[in-house]
Structures are given as structure tokens and as C-alpha cells.
Amino acid sequence: MEPATILVVERDILVRQPLAQYLRDCGYRVLEAVNAAEARGAVSTGRESIDVVLMDVKSVSSEGGFALASWLRSNHPTIKVLLGGTIAKVLQLAGDLCNDAPEGGLDYRSVLDHIRRLLAGRDQRSPDRRDN
């Protein structure tokens, strides 16, 4: 059986990469979109079969995660949409997915800690740049 496909929508590479790799390590096929436009493109062409969209409501793009989630629910109701309000919540949702995955049981908290270290390092390098 083919693994489920998860589309991760996240503009910040320091969050998206560890999150996507975690889900891959859990056995999922993972696609990455950096903004809502890419996510819409990935879904609407029908080229990719996507089962779940996972995103942080604040880190999708200027359009915002709620607008994308609403569009997905209206136009692609079979796709499960998981929306977190913080990075920690998104990682927790990923952890829940991982528990149901072929290679399940990997702890999301170490990934969350890793992301927090990456973001703290960036804040130290560029104190005026708090968000990508």
C-alpha cells in the first residue's frame, strides 16, 4: 500500500525542512509548499494525490492559513486539513500523524527542540528579523 501523502505548507525553511524530514522518517510521502499559492497549485492541478495538508496558520503567506484552509475545505473536501496556531502545535499534529504512520512512534519533541534552536540561532544572527 502506498504511504499517505502530506503537503506541508510553511514559508520558513528552518521550520519546514525538519518538519518535513520528520514526517518522511515516519514513512509518509511529503510534499513541500512555501506559500498558499504553491499549495493551491499542488492541490488543484490534480497531478499529485494529497491526503493531508499540514500548516501553521500564521506561517503560510500574507493570505494566511485560514483562507487556504477554507479554500481547501470548499474545493477539495476529501483532503484532511490540519491547522496549528503555533510551531509547537503543528509539531504536535505531526506527532499524531507519526503515531499512525508505517514507521510510527518517533518523538516529535526532539524535532521541535531542534527547530527552536535553529530559530534562536537566527535571532542571534539577525535580531531585527524575527519572522521570515
Next chain:
Amino acid sequence: MGVVPLQELDMGPIRILLVEDELFVRIDIAATLRHAGFQVIEAACADAAMEFIESGEPIDLVFTDIKTPGTLDGLALAERVRAKYPLMPVLICSGNPELEGAASRLGKFVPKPYDPTGVVRLITSSIR
């Protein structure tokens, strides 16, 4: 010459930083590279790629398109990578063959559209 299986390289997971702004091109080439056994970090622009590099996360090779949105293009990214990590292999691709000269001064030129087998072979030979 065929592609050398990664197991024969006797190395850990090889991490490729892929910079490509066209979504489906990025999806396809990333899938090809993952299928070949590489770990792929996807960036949609050179600025994000540079940010990833500056984070200190390990990378073994940079594979970038020249034309990318943002403040840096692929050539500027390659130049910065060269300055920071002189030994890191950099593959620079473009659909414009006139850019081969500029690209070849900073890394290996890869013409677009990609030949997936050729790309895997080139990456494998670059990191040996």
C-alpha cells in the same frame, strides 16, 4: 558508466540543498534524488537556501537554479557558498546555455530541462 550506488560510497546520509522555484520541477527532481538515496533540503529561492546554510545545518552539496526569486540569484548563492565552503560541490543549472560560462566558474553547469539519471550521476561523482 552507470550510477554508483550510494552504499558503495561508504558515507552517511548525503544532504543536498536544492534551490528551485518552480514547484513541480522541484517536486520531481527532489523525488528523483530521494529515490537515489539522498536527503534533500528544498528551497524555493536562494535567500532561503542561504539562510539554511547560515543556520549551520550540515549540507554536502548545493544544487541551484540560476534564475530564482528574491535578492540573490543562483550565481550569487554559488559565490557565497564558494566563499564560505570552498570545497563544497555546487551544481548550477539553467535553461539558458549562454550562462554556462558564468556558472562553470563557480561550479558545474547542469542544463535544463534536467536529465534525472544524469543529475544523479553528476551528484554522485561530485561527492566521491
